[in-house]
Amino acid sequence: MRTFVGGFLALFAAACISPFGTSERRFTGVYAEGREVMVFEPAGTDQSWAATGETLSLRAALPPGVDPEPGFRVCATIMGRVSPIGRYGHLGLFSREIEITRVIEAHPEPCN
Numbered sequence: 001m002r003t004f005v006g007g008f009l010a011l012f013a014a015a016c017i018s019p020f021g022t023s024e025r026r027f028t029g030v031y032a033e034g035r036e037v038m039v040f041e042p043a044g045t046d047q048s049w050a051a052t053g054e055t056l057s058l059r060a061a062l063p064p065g066v067d068p069e070p071g072f073r074v075c076a077t078i079m080g081r082v083s084p085i086g087r088y089g090h091l092g093l094f095s096r097e098i099e100i101t102r103v104i105e106a107h108p109e110p111c112n
Contacts, residue, residue, distance in 0.1 A: 024079045024101055030111060031058045031078075031100075034071035036090045040078070040098050043111070050089025053080065053100035061106035075111035077104040 029042040031051060038051040061074045079102040088097035 024081055026079055028077045030073055031076045032073045048094060050094040050097040051100055052097060054103055055100060057103040058106050061108065063108060073109050074106050075109055076106040079104065
C-alpha cells in the first residue's frame with residue numbers, strides 16, 4: 001500500500017509540472033486572434049506561437065466599438081514563458097506555445 005501511495009504521489013507531482021520554462025521574459029510582437037486560433041508573432045522573427053494565458057487583456061486594446069469576433073491583431077509588449085519545441089495550438093500547427101502572464105502594453109496596428 002505504501003508503494004502504491006508513493007507511486008501515486010510521484011505521478012501526481014509529475015502531472016503538475018508546467019511544459020513552459022520557469023523564467024518569464026519580455027516579448028514584443030503582434031498578438032492575433034481568429035477562428036479557433038490565438039497566436040503571438042514575436043518581432044524580428046518569422047515565427048508564430050500558439051498563445052495562452054492573459055489574452056483577454058489584449059482584447060481590451062481594441063478601439064471601442066470594434067467587434068473582435070471575426071478576428072483581430074494588436075501590437076503588444078508582454079511578459080510570458082515559452083514552451084520547448086513541440087506541437088501546440090489548434091491541430092498542433094505551432095512549434096511553440098507562449099503562456100502570456102502579463103500585458104505591459106497593447107494597441108491596434110500599425111506597430112512602431
